Amino acid sequence: MQEKLIQIEQEPPRGDWRDPHVEFHKGAMCYSAAAKNLTYLGLPNPRTWQPTDSNWKLPPDWKKIILAGMKERLKKYRSFRLFMDICVRCGACADKCQFYLGSADPKNMPVARAELMRSIYRRYFTLTGRIFGSLAGGRELTEDVIKEWYSYYYQCTECRRCSVYCPYGIDTAEITMMGRELLTLIGCNINWVMEPVANCYRTGNHLGIQPHGFKDSIDFAANEASEITGLKIEAPINRKGAEVLFVMPSADYFATPHYYTLLGYLMLFHQIGLDYTVSAYASEGGNFGFFASHELMKRLNAKIYDEAKRLGVKWILGGECGHMWRVLHQYMDTMNGPADFLEVPVSPFTGTVFENARSTKMVHICEFTADLIHHGKLKLDPSRNDHWRVTYHDSCNPARGMGLLEEPRYILHQVSRRFHEMPENTIREQTFCCGSGAGLGTDENLEVRLRGGFPRANAVRYVKQKHGVNLLTCICAIDKATLPTLLEYWVPGVEVGGVHELVGNALVMTGEKERTTDLRGEPLASAALPASGEMEAVHA
Amino acid sequence: MSAEQAILQRWIERTLKSYPDGMAGFLGEERDPFRNPVGHTLRENLTTLLQELMGTMDQKRVAPALDALVRMRAVQNFSPAEAVRFVFGLRQAVFEVSGAVPDSLATRIDELALMAFDQYMSCREQIFELRAKEIRRRAQYAAFEEGEEP
Amino acid sequence: MSALYSLLAVLALVAAGLEGGRTGAGRDALTLIVPYAAFTIFLAGFCVRVLRWAWAPVPFHIPTTCGQQKSLPWIRQAKVDNPSSKWGVLARMAAEILLFRSLFRNNRARMAEKRLILGESKFLWLGALAFHWALLLILLRHLRLFIQPVPAWVNGLERLDGFLQIGAPQLYISDVILLAALAYLLYRRFRDPAVRYISLFTDYFALFLLLAIAVSGVLMRYFVRVDVLSVKQFALSLAAFRPVDLRALSPLFLAHLLLVCTLAAYLPFSKLMHMGGIFLSPTRNLANDSRRKRHINPWNYPVKKHTYAEWEEEFHDKLVAAGIPLEDEDAGKAHTD
Ligand code: SF4
Numbered sequence A: 001m002q003e004k005l006i007q008i009e010q011e012p013p014r015g016d017w018r019d020p021h022v023e024f025h026k027g028a029m030c031y032s033a034a035a036k037n038l039t040y041l042g043l044p045n046p047r048t049w050q051p052t053d054s055n056w057k058l059p060p061d062w063k064k065i066i067l068a069g070m071k072e073r074l075k076k077y078r079s080f081r082l083f084m085d086i087c088v089r090c091g092a093c094a095d096k097c098q099f100y101l102g103s104a105d106p107k108n109m110p111v112a113r114a115e116l117m118r119s120i121y122r123r124y125f126t127l128t129g130r131i132f133g134s135l136a137g138g139r140e141l142t143e144d145v146i147k148e149w150y151s152y153y154y155q156c157t158e159c160r161r162c163s164v165y166c167p168y169g170i171d172t173a174e175i176t177m178m179g180r181e182l183l184t185l186i187g188c189n190i191n192w193v194m195e196p197v198a199n200c201y202r203t204g205n206h207l208g209i210q211p212h213g214f215k216d217s218i219d220f221a222a223n224e225a226s227e228i229t230g231l232k233i234e235a236p237i238n239r240k241g242a243e244v245l246f247v248m249p250s251a252d253y254f255a256t257p258h259y260y261t262l263l264g265y266l267m268l269f270h271q272i273g274l275d276y277t278v279s280a281y282a283s284e285g286g287n288f289g290f291f292a293s294h295e296l297m298k299r300l301n302a303k304i305y306d307e308a309k310r311l312g313v314k315w316i317l318g319g320e321c322g323h324m325w326r327v328l329h330q331y332m333d334t335m336n337g338p339a340d341f342l343e344v345p346v347s348p349f350t351g352t353v354f355e356n357a358r359s360t361k362m363v364h365i366c367e368f369t370a371d372l373i374h375h376g377k378l379k380l381d382p383s384r385n386d387h388w389r390v391t392y393h394d395s396c397n398p399a400r401g402m403g404l405l406e407e408p409r410y411i412l413h414q415v416s417r418r419f420h421e422m423p424e425n426t427i428r429e430q431t432f433c434c435g436s437g438a439g440l441g442t443d444e445n446l447e448v449r450l451r452g453g454f455p456r457a458n459a460v461r462y463v464k465q466k467h468g469v470n471l472l473t474c475i476c477a478i479d480k481a482t483l484p485t486l487l488e489y490w491v492p493g494v495e496v497g498g499v500h501e502l503v504g505n506a507l508v509m510t511g512e513k514e515r516t517t518d519l520r521g522e523p524l525a526s527a528a529l530p531a532s533g534e535m536e537a538v539h540a
Numbered sequence B: 001m002s003a004e005q006a007i008l009q010r011w012i013e014r015t016l017k018s019y020p021d022g023m024a025g026f027l028g029e030e031r032d033p034f035r036n037p038v039g040h041t042l043r044e045n046l047t048t049l050l051q052e053l054m055g056t057m058d059q060k061r062v063a064p065a066l067d068a069l070v071r072m073r074a075v076q077n078f079s080p081a082e083a084v085r086f087v088f089g090l091r092q093a094v095f096e097v098s099g100a101v102p103d104s105l106a107t108r109i110d111e112l113a114l115m116a117f118d119q120y121m122s123c124r125e126q127i128f129e130l131r132a133k134e135i136r137r138r139a140q141y142a143a144f145e146e147g148e149e150p
Numbered sequence C: 001m002s003a004l005y006s007l008l009a010v011l012a013l014v015a016a017g018l019e020g021g022r023t024g025a026g027r028d029a030l031t032l033i034v035p036y037a038a039f040t041i042f043l044a045g046f047c048v049r050v051l052r053w054a055w056a057p058v059p060f061h062i063p064t065t066c067g068q069q070k071s072l073p074w075i076r077q078a079k080v081d082n083p084s085s086k087w088g089v090l091a092r093m094a095a096e097i098l099l100f101r102s103l104f105r106n107n108r109a110r111m112a113e114k115r116l117i118l119g120e121s122k123f124l125w126l127g128a129l130a131f132h133w134a135l136l137l138i139l140l141r142h143l144r145l146f147i148q149p150v151p152a153w154v155n156g157l158e159r160l161d162g163f164l165q166i167g168a169p170q171l172y173i174s175d176v177i178l179l180a181a182l183a184y185l186l187y188r189r190f191r192d193p194a195v196r197y198i199s200l201f202t203d204y205f206a207l208f209l210l211l212a213i214a215v216s217g218v219l220m221r222y223f224v225r226v227d228v229l230s231v232k233q234f235a236l237s238l239a240a241f242r243p244v245d246l247r248a249l250s251p252l253f254l255a256h257l258l259l260v261c262t263l264a265a266y267l268p269f270s271k272l273m274h275m276g277g278i279f280l281s282p283t284r285n286l287a288n289d290s291r292r293k294r295h296i297n298p299w300n301y302p303v304k305k306h307t308y309a310e311w312e313e314e315f316h317d318k319l320v321a322a323g324i325p326l327e328d329e330d331a332g333k334a335h336t337d
């Protein structure tokens, strides 16, 4: 009896990483992209299939396509060629990936994820690999390898955490991006990426909201902001001649808790009297094209500059979103610039010239607001956020693809009095990903997300236990969409909110009515405890 | 090393063995709670469970520790049996260290196993609920969209 | 398995070196053909590899930012970890190349007695750094064999390296450090399951090869003394392209020479090229100024877009019904009600 139990307990080793075989489990995989989306975008090999099928219906010459695609990209991207060549397999990156930490699946080590591609590179593109094959670390390109790529390149959120620790700066996100581009060439996409891309291409935003729906939701938010404050708050749409075009991720006007952040923006803009417009055509700051290929990224991103030009604005302001800012900061100007029809952004209220955005002409809302606060342009009452004990989750892209670390913290310190950082090696450039970025934030994939989000949740639990933190703030639409689910599972009792939601709470507006609730309609701490004479005066 | 510590050590090792080959080393050795959340969760909560099994079975300590373990293993690609098998690992550990498993302890282990199974089920149910919730939310957007179609 | 194969391969090389000198032909091969061939392969291979990287364009500006960006003047920028100027990039690269900055980042937290203590786990960093610096020092010391008269700074380095003044011949610390670091790196590759999992033939081969070179060198210096004068004569003649045949070269030296040549010839085909690659890594050698200056993609090409005109045409009626201004209408109408 005893002996037998011991034997059952021995797991068969999962063996060598060179074996490409993967099992697809429901609940831990992404569904394939619907044919209609690929067709709409004019992408190759639209068909009906699922990863669990044994026959993936690849095009007959798929191998040639992949190898040609690799060859082309090796020529076009130094990053790709270099990262294929110089990894020394030191393992410094290995335990830095939240998917590895959460799942303990060795193929989720960044270096292993990259080796899945590198082994093909070595076999077909290096002399030693062509001669010595597997002894030189090469692998044959088979259909199983394609399935393995699909599995593991869609278990990477392109968060770049590994790249921070690698002595050569090898960015596995870059390799994942190449892997996904190659998979796109033979039609192996996931729907959670391709549907938003197709929607965004057609209507302007990921959710496929058409212009009138867009206007309804913006109006709705403006009305709600008006009701909360007792002021008449408006949000202009497609207004020519405004000074600023404001672009936000579409989730801000369609999903909660993003929505409260939108209320925060609208209240802020009203209070300072910003001359701005939003656009129904460029109604999406996020860019799921980034999660499929550089070309799709460019096709979607083009709308922002085109619209800024058409509307004749002077510069562009961008809302709270993670990967949106990676694209805006590192790709937009290169892809769709130069933005010579715009002016160097200047804050109309403080006169600050945003030198760091001199060429791209797009400013992050946290930079904008931090500047306002620093110059004393906003009156803030942080006690209105006293019901929250706040921590801040650095979203991967603003942290590691931009370095926007202190601006949101500065704002948070000004708008709340109870702020607690998570442990040092889980924030700032070392931040853990939510585990749902880069197109993985779909429900069918929830188990992978829960695993990937575990290291982040583990740090949240620590500050919850230690400081009673009950609100995790962030500046990313994907975080706001997916972390509530994750935290509900791992650390119940911690809510998710945006930085500008707290700004909206704390913002003292001219002529506003007394606030008794926050933007979520929950009673303020001071209202809940009518201790001060001031509060009694209100009741009287 | 006291007998209890030896048992704990073995119990942890047995549990680690359920993870893919070769990974047990990292999970077992890296002591940083944030760099190695899985290993940390295992070590911390198995320790608590053992203390309680040997002690008073204070539900206030047992339930959260068991929850933390099962909650984690419920999403880690284990079959239901594999996910809760770690509880029985204690029986072996005790057997190996002291040569016999006292009846009282064996009963407690069995009870713990049943609790673990309940917990596993409720975690899985929660996952399905969370999924359903996300799907509903998505459907709402879609409905909104379609409702708008003229 | 790959560890075993690579060990065997290195042992075979050692044997070839020890035995090869017995026949005249083998001698010629080892002292003439192999060194020149290896040197040629090394030079050509190294250049080809580096040039191939250098010629590949950097289409996008993708530095990994590891600190605060330069934005508002009153926010303190991490000038090295997130550089915005050339000098910052230089400092970052220098920190990366000379001090292995990124590896150093491996700090960890620890919970002790319910308190959170931040400690450092930097063995990999220490091992790698020690190995590379020791190797550099040893390479430089070897210059004394190739240059006559020996430059003063090489002598200085030697004195520095031997400052412990133990034993005769004097013990060089770099030798000790190199051996220790190599042993640690090898040990780590075997012991750390994650690293073992991803290790390939080439990883072990490089380590064994370096270890064999180091060991043979140490043997020659401290134990089986070789005739340094004849070695130097030989090295000088090689460097001057007037090779002489020397009977006095010991088998151990020939083995050392063969191993070094193998390393040189193998280097361009291996991961050891990282020494050239690190300078070109686009996540490290670019300033984070992509919003301040436009980065040019040499192969930027036009893509198919969904233009505003097409969009307006498709949604025309809905735009009108919702009161959203159209392109040719008066500006400024679409306020919310
Ligand atoms: S840290 Fe860099 S060099 Fe080391 S294994 Fe990872 S990718 Fe390779």
Ligand code: SF4
Binding pocket: A096, A097, A098, A099, A109, A110, A113, A155, A156, A157, A158, A159, A160, A161, A162, A163, A172, A173, A176, A433
């Ligand atoms: S980019 Fe992030 S998710 Fe992808 S391998 Fe690196 S650490 Fe893991």
